[in-house]
Amino acid sequence: MALTGLFLCTFLVGHLAGNLQLVFSTGEEGKRAFNEYAYFMSHNPAIKLLSYVTYISILFHIVDGFMLTIQNKKARPVGYAYNKPGANSSMASRNMAVLGTLILVFLATHMANFWWKAKVSSEKFPLHTYTVYPPMAERPTEMYYTVKGDAIPKEGVIVKEGTKLFIDSKMFEQQIAVMKQMNPGQQLPDMSQMNKNPELGEGYKDLHSLVFAFFGHDKSKQGFPKNDMALAGLIFYVISMLVLGFHLWHGFSSAFQSLGVNHAAYTPWIKKIGYGFAILVPGLFALIPIVIFITK
Numbered sequence: 001m002a003l004t005g006l007f008l009c010t011f012l013v014g015h016l017a018g019n020l021q022l023v024f025s026t027g028e029e030g031k032r033a034f035n036e037y038a039y040f041m042s043h044n045p046a047i048k049l050l051s052y053v054t055y056i057s058i059l060f061h062i063v064d065g066f067m068l069t070i071q072n073k074k075a076r077p078v079g080y081a082y083n084k085p086g087a088n089s090s091m092a093s094r095n096m097a098v099l100g101t102l103i104l105v106f107l108a109t110h111m112a113n114f115w116w117k118a119k120v121s122s123e124k125f126p127l128h129t130y131t132v133y134p135p136m137a138e139r140p141t142e143m144y145y146t147v148k149g150d151a152i153p154k155e156g157v158i159v160k161e162g163t164k165l166f167i168d169s170k171m172f173e174q175q176i177a178v179m180k181q182m183n184p185g186q187q188l189p190d191m192s193q194m195n196k197n198p199e200l201g202e203g204y205k206d207l208h209s210l211v212f213a214f215f216g217h218d219k220s221k222q223g224f225p226k227n228d229m230a231l232a233g234l235i236f237y238v239i240s241m242l243v244l245g246f247h248l249w250h251g252f253s254s255a256f257q258s259l260g261v262n263h264a265a266y267t268p269w270i271k272k273i274g275y276g277f278a279i280l281v282p283g284l285f286a287l288i289p290i291v292i293f294i295t296k
Contacts, residue, residue: 002258004061005251011054012281020284022211023291028130032145034211035128035204039147042119062104069097099247106240113214113233118207126223127163127203129154146201157200165200215289216296234293241286248278 018041021034041047118125128145142154144165158168209222216230227233252274256262261270 002255004057004064005255007057008054008061009248009252009277011057012285016281016284019288022208023288031128031130031206031208034208035145035206038118038207039204058107062100065097065100096247096250099243102243103240103247106236106243109236110240114207114210117210118205124159125162126206126209127159128206128208129222144201144203146203148201150201152200159203163203163205165203167198167200169198212292212296215292217292218296230293230296234289237289238286241282244285245278245282248282249275252277 018034018037021030021037024030025033041051117123129142130145131140132143132151133140143151144154144157146152146165152165156168157165160166206222206224209217209219209224213219213222213224214227214230215234216227218226220226253267253271256270257267261267
């Protein structure tokens, strides 16, 4: 319980650092930074291995927590005749199982809204695009932003395997046919050669727009309609971070105590650091959707 709890605390710090890019970087720069971060987190072998360890740690922490609660109940099936729990324990310490259950509900909801859609769902997921305005062009051009940093016009491109960008051969053949009719003697691309390697690159899944749409922004042009329940989602998220803060208020320092790190000289400092962690980390997590929502 203690080891998985402390490991999950380090996960929270890393996850927070990545998510802060949603508010500290704005515009196209911020969108690229966050989508590049999300791509790195899902493709780097070391990070993927660490993700599996995190999932296992969450499950173990949940199961261990429930087992500990059941053992405590069995140890004293009949309560004290006179009980004043506030005299020697905090509200958070007495309700760790309840707080943990509420966090589990939040995790399930959070993963269903973001993680599942981006990594598991078979539904088509919009890719990162942006608009350029060529000086002499009649209309703006939508471009795909690729993992190599290239810009590929959206028109005439089809998406396969979720993120792979390919030449739309049928459209290209039609364009070549029209050009041949208009310019019979012009040297044109050989379609037989083009078909040998039609892949143009790999795009980024646009998780940045998914998050902003969930918290009230209209991202219909990017493929994510505005969420009409954004305020409810914001309230649920903020309350969940408050619950997480209460859970950490007791859990951080008690984890060290469970590992035998308990001494009059440094235990007070561990508690102070734990209280700061319980306020700062959930507070910043809650701040992110608030900023996104009020800037819609």
